[in-house]
Structure formats: C-alpha cells, structure tokens
Amino acid sequence: MKIAVDVMGGDYAPEAVIEGILLALSSLSNDDTILAVGPQDTIEQLLAKHGYAGKQIAIIPADQVIEMGEHPTKALSQKPNSSIGVGFHLLKEGKADVFASAGNTGAMMVGSLFSVKTIEGISRPAIAGFVPQEDGTYALMLDIGANADCKPEMLDQFAVLGSVYFEATTGKKAPRVGLMNIGEEEQKGNILSLATHALLKENKKINFIGNLEGKDFFKNKADVIVTDGFTGNIILKMGESLYKIMKDQGITNDFVENTNYEKYGGSPIIGINGNVIIAHGASSPLAIKNMIKLCRSVVESDVCGKIKAAIENQ
Incomplete structure (x- = not known):
C-alpha cells in the first residue's frame, strides 16, 4: 500500500507531520510505503534529525505550499507543484492508494472534485x-x-x-x-x-x-x-x-x-473516485499517526469500490 502524506499541511507542519509519520511506521506492514510529499531538503533534514535511515519513507519532491488562508481554486491552479497538487497527481495516476493532508481543507475538497472527480451518480x-x-x-x-x-x-x-x-x-x-x-x-x-x-x-x-x-x-x-x-x-x-x-x-x-480529535486522525471525503483524508489543521504527531491508520482502514475496506457498486445498483 502506498500512502501519500502532505508533509507541509497543518499548523505544525512539517515537524509534526514527519514525527507522526515516524510514529506510524511501527503499525505498518513491510509492504506499506509512506510517500512524503514536500520540499526534499526539508524532509531529508527532518528525517536525519530523528535518525531515520529506513526504506519505508519515499520522498516525493514538491517545492510549493498552499497556505491555510489561500483561495482553494486559485491556489491549486497557480501552484501546480504544491504538496497538495502533487499529492492529488499521485492519487489520480494510481501511484498512491490514498492521499492525506492536514492542510487547506478547501484545496483538498477542490482537488478531490477536479482531480479524481466525483463518482458517477453522486x-x-x-x-x-x-x-x-x-x-x-x-x-x-x-x-x-x-x-x-x-x-x-x-x-x-x-x-x-x-x-x-x-x-x-x-x-x-x-x-x-x-x-x-x-x-x-x-x-x-x-x-x-x-x-x-x-x-x-x-x-x-x-x-x-x-x-x-x-x-x-x-x-x-x-x-x-x-x-x-x-x-x-x-x-x-x-x-x-x-x-x-x-x-x-x-x-x-x-x-x-x-x-x-487526535484519536480519529481525520475525516474521509466520501463519494469521490479515490481515497482522500482531511486531517485537523492543528494535528499533532499523534493525530498524524492516527490519520495514517485511518488511511490504511479506508484502503483495506475498499470503501470507494463498494460505494460505486451501491450507486450503480440503484
């Protein structure tokens, strides 16, 4: 399973996000990979700071950031190489099974609608x-x-x-x-x-x-x-x-x-052609850890596929 995480999303990013990713590693299987989306230098420095030298975290470079107060639609169009923009590209291309962020909620919603799009019939x-x-x-x-x-x-x-x-x-x-x-x-x-x-x-x-x-x-x-x-x-x-x-x-x-709220990790967007999780803007490392746990649950249960089947059979 490939779990894409916006390293730059949230009030306490990127530190809290990296710490949360590291906390989550012990609960992942050997086949799971975290795709850490954000500035490569920043992510490398933080991983080195925490002494991480494993192989379950893959850095996906993204040198732009959509801030919390930015207009969602404008930000996504003007910042195609933002961590949110790149995350949705990974999801759309099938290079990630799920994308999660504690960043701009509006941008996550707009990205869902225009990238992976709504399930037909919803x-x-x-x-x-x-x-x-x-x-x-x-x-x-x-x-x-x-x-x-x-x-x-x-x-x-x-x-x-x-x-x-x-x-x-x-x-x-x-x-x-x-x-x-x-x-x-x-x-x-x-x-x-x-x-x-x-x-x-x-x-x-x-x-x-x-x-x-x-x-x-x-x-x-x-x-x-x-x-x-x-x-x-x-x-x-x-x-x-x-x-x-x-x-x-x-x-x-x-x-x-x-x-x-830290216990639940985030909220799923339901009704789109992909798995997207929106986390609380004030997410701590514990919340990020549980966000990743929620990501695994959504992918493993094949919620998206089951919703498609339910709508098609109406």
Whole structure:
C-alpha cells in the first residue's frame, strides 16, 4: 500500500507531520510505503534529525505550499507543484492508494472534485466526521462542512454513502441511520428536514430509524447521522470543544478521551473516485499517526469500490 502524506499541511507542519509519520511506521506492514510529499531538503533534514535511515519513507519532491488562508481554486491552479497538487497527481495516476493532508481543507475538497472527480451518480461528495458515543463506540456524521446548503436528494444520498462506509469499515450490517432534527416526531423540522425525512423513509438501501435530537448525539441512537454541512460542522466543533473544557477542569474518563480529535486522525471525503483524508489543521504527531491508520482502514475496506457498486445498483 502506498500512502501519500502532505508533509507541509497543518499548523505544525512539517515537524509534526514527519514525527507522526515516524510514529506510524511501527503499525505498518513491510509492504506499506509512506510517500512524503514536500520540499526534499526539508524532509531529508527532518528525517536525519530523528535518525531515520529506513526504506519505508519515499520522498516525493514538491517545492510549493498552499497556505491555510489561500483561495482553494486559485491556489491549486497557480501552484501546480504544491504538496497538495502533487499529492492529488499521485492519487489520480494510481501511484498512491490514498492521499492525506492536514492542510487547506478547501484545496483538498477542490482537488478531490477536479482531480479524481466525483463518482458517477453522486450529486455532491461529503466529508464525514466521527462522533464518539457514550458506550465507547462511534457514529459517522455527514456532512460536516463540504456542503453548507443542501437539497433533500443530497441528504438522502449522504445516508447511503454513510451506510456503505460504516458497514465496510466496521462490518456492522444495516447500520442505523438517523436524521438530525429539532424533534423526534416525523412532522417536526424545517422544509429541508421534512422533505429529507420523506425520502429516507422510502429509501430501501438504508436502515432509517427516524429523527434524532441534539440530546441523542452521544447516546448511540444511530450509527450514521445525516445532516447538512452547516449544521454538521457546528455540532462537530461543539463536540470537539468538550475535550479541552473537561481537560481544563481536570476531568477525565474514557468518554472525554474519545472526544479528542487526535484519536480519529481525520475525516474521509466520501463519494469521490479515490481515497482522500482531511486531517485537523492543528494535528499533532499523534493525530498524524492516527490519520495514517485511518488511511490504511479506508484502503483495506475498499470503501470507494463498494460505494460505486451501491450507486450503480440503484
């Protein structure tokens, strides 16, 4: 397996990314290779600093960097030799099985759409987030920010994408799908949620259990939580804030630890012709290590192929 990693992506790059790659090596098989994408001199110096002289890290030169605040589309067109641009080229050409970055989220999304492109039949791909549950499991929520404004048909498709991903990566058959709403009753919600509920109720490809309220978010009521990207992003970031609040107050337990974004490593973009992982901009070495672990899971479970099969059989 070839895992391409953007060495220049993230608030603490390149140091934290290289350290995370080195932490991940012990969990990789001998056949796995990390393609470290970024300035060759910088990567060589950091690997030498840490005393690395192995063969599982291959340096892929890229002498440009897309900064966090840059316009995604302009940056990708004006910086073709950026670490993100080169990473997507590797993925498109089949020279990498997966590409991951903690860099500019917009550039990662635009790169996905214009490089590997959307799976035929998918209206809009979604970014999925992992939501820790009270019993130690996790749910998958989508969308968490790629699509702020959604149509009912998009949310209906998100339910299918999330179900296929959850089943492929966990082995759980017929995962429960819930629609985030302001009440459990079928007639509750705004125009979008009412229309979406009707579609989900009739969708034979999913195991729809009805509406979820905010109080159900951590209660393991559903395996797949469907919402628009605007709502999903707000909820997810609110959930992430729990970890710092609890830590600052000296409170710790298994659930609190599971709200730490570092544990999950990143979020997959679901619905594109390739495997792409977006990591948190503030990713630490531990988060990068877990990002690489997530990369392996996505490739090994053949999520992309299973989504294609599910959409083709509609």
